[in-house]
Amino acid sequence: MNLPKPDRRAFLRAAAASAAGFSLLPEVLAGGVQLQSLPGSGGKNLVLIQLSGGNDGLATVVPYGDDQLRRHRRSTAHKTSDLLKIDDYRGFNPGLEALRRRFDEGQMAIVEGCGYPEAIRSHFKSYEVWHTAHRAGRISGDGWIGRLAASQWAEEPRPDRVVHFGGKAPYSLFSREQPPVALASPTGYRWFGDEEAYARGGAAICEHEMERDPRHVGRDGALDRLRETLDDARESSGRIRRAAATYRTGVEYPKTRLSAELRDVAALVSARSGTQIFSVTDNGYDTHSKQRQAHDRKIKDLGDALGAFMADLDRSEVGRETVVLVFSEFGRRVAENGSAGHDHGKAGPMFLLGHSVKGGLYGAHPSLTELDAGDLAFTTDFRSVYATLIQGLFDADPVAVLGTEYPLLPLI
């Protein structure tokens, strides 16, 4: 609650507190901001795609070469002939045509068997581990992206450095110092009214008159945080709206929510407006019953959306430098349950896409024979992927961000 305010806020408040302050306000407050191309300050762009609910890795990249698969999955396994073969052991889910192309072109890395020790099968607790990169979860502090942002961009604070599309941001982006922007639709991302007056709402901190108004502990702590949020909203609104409104692309996206959000990501990437980490969430992977149909549809939508998005990113240099990370909070149980579905499991694959990714297979496919209480045992700690991105994309120190050293993977 008592964090020192970054200079930007101090400036805004000082400006807004004086009656003639508005002439001093930066142009961004008047809504007429010019898009400026920022040099990639300390790194490339990263797009995080979270598959919420626990994606079944075994139905995404299918180890059809293992006889055990069919034994465990009488009704949920794919026919071998339907799969898009990678080698004589594994094949992509039939819906992942677009990803197979990227893989063949060497622009997709598959890190198999990602997980962490003493895995938790609760969605929420497992998210906490993935989001904070700590077994203790939220108690350990901010999200891993939040910590990265705080360490990376403390000198150049910018509220839209980290942007989540589609409602509430996942905890991975959470940071007390560098909170993310989270928005539903970029064009409607503004406050309709006299925006100068609104700006003062976030800036209403001036000389406090102790004798007129004794400090009020609970209220003032909460107010501080809310005012910062208002400041951030005001500052980022103009930039983001303009980027979305002016975006033109020849790429046709499928008509799904995920695709619409990825198109907005592409708009902001291409605008080079200073956002460097983008996040979207795709729900519906919690396939406890009748998995085949539901999961195949999800995976096809995912593959098609990613296909369009990657094609769109191909069009610009900044796009080609962007890396996409796809992950889920856990995999699913190897054996199917009584409802032709799969209960919560443990390890699963992570995907990385982009021109700067060294494509191929990483880690090791977990055994389908030596199970960990019915689940795939992890072979690569997911934090190795984080560490690799932190160093490879942002040239930052993974140990400083993650708190522990994890082996790096040669995939960037």
Add this chain to the structure above:
Amino acid sequence: MGASLEGLAASGASSAEPFVGSEGSEGSGSTADVGFDDIPWDRRAVEHVWNRAGFGIRAEQVDEWVEAGPRALVEHLVRPRPTVGEGAWVPHEYERLPYSAEAFNRASDGEKRELRKRRNRWYRDQFAALREGWVESMLAGDDPLRDRMTLMWHGVFTSSLETVKRPALMIEQHNTIRAQALGSYSALLHAMLEDPALLVYLDNDDNRKGRPNENLAREVMELFSLGEGNYGEVDIREAARSLTGAGVAPALDVATYRFNPKRHDDEPKVILGVRGNHGPADLADILLGQPACATYVARTVIEYLEGVPATDERVEEYAARLRETGYDVGYLVERLLLDPRFYRDEVIGARVASPVDFLVGSAIRLEAELPPAFIVEAAADLGQDLFQPPNVKGWDEGLAWITTSTFMMRGNIAGAIVGAVDIETLRADASDMMDMSGAMDEMGPMTGKEKRKAEGQQVKRYEVAGLANILRRAKYEPSSMEARVVRDANASSDREVVALLTGRLLAIEPPVETLQMLELQLGQIREKYEVEEADMPRFRRKNQRVFHDFTHLVLSLPEAQLH
């Protein structure tokens, strides 16, 4: 349900620490029983109770409760209503589909298609009636504490229409929760393990002997009773076995609880160290017998109502009361509302209003006659979609409600409520956006009609547009409360008007720096509409515009997001 409200009143009277009637701290045995004489009872405290235990109070009703005192107010809030119990008042009585399963089965394929369409419309209307009926009840404030606690439990024992599909089940679940919201948690937990909506939502209908589905077993321990860390993976597997066979019997548009012995695993199980041939009710009893259970429930209730983390000591004090009273939640809430610590500085004004709190509270304070459908949709846009929580954990309370986006959206919704943001405002913005994007040039010269159409499509992308349309269709008129209050008080300076209206509009006392900023803004708004300071008490159209713009700003401020 055995323990109805009458049961609650009885338990309050017969429990180990009788409390209504034991006024003051003197003569009270335990140090925890600090009397309500220690509550700083004033207007602020009265509003605090109504904000937390209800959804807000109109300014002119505050004084009577200051006069009446804390005990009278809390008795009023927990008192059994004649509308509850047998023939209980509920937000909406489900109406069955107007055709039978037989009629549907006899129908031709084409007719079936028509019947399905009809069913979908029927479901939509029934669901809307439920949601709007509940919001109407919150607005009316006839049983505010019950509505408040029902909302809390809805976020604990979550189910979502998206998964459950049949609104009849959501309505039944709501009524079950409503009946026990201030009753017995023990009865509630037992009832929920037989609740058709919950059983469908967490896949227990598919949980059968030899092929267990662990979904319900896990969530009942993690989220409904014990909290993470108070059970092991083995307990979940065993609990899942105890829940096998507990499912539903669907009949067209409704479904009832059905326990299928053939699907039930009747072999011995060991759950949390207790061995036996457990079934669903045994599981509930085992959970209720765990020390962690009362702790979890007490913490859930205290932190929900206070809005700040509770210390372990405090939670344990309340957990002990729960255990002594056999999980009497009404008694726990009653004690909490009369606990001086509920009124400490860290608590008052420090809770971030949820979307429902913000909307219903603003409507009450502003005296705005908002259509309930507006509040339902606006809350959904802000992240609180009633009966469709984001996941089984329900909603995260507190600052999690506020993002840069929902923050601005709250302000836009306030703008719609006072008429400052409407479809024309949005069209103008869309027009600017299109000019900025150069869309006009690409498409060549447009006729006026074409331009209107293109703007209309752009406007549809704005979340607030749908809300503005609801108000337009309902022929909604913004409240004139502000102008009336200013006239009645004959407030003729910016300072007086700011003090008057922020007192009316906000649930908390704003700091002085905010009042100063608002005085400056009110002056600017007056200039825009050419209203002199001294003319503010006059009741006329342009004065109302001034006050509406002012209210729009006030309700968009950080101060308006707290209660």
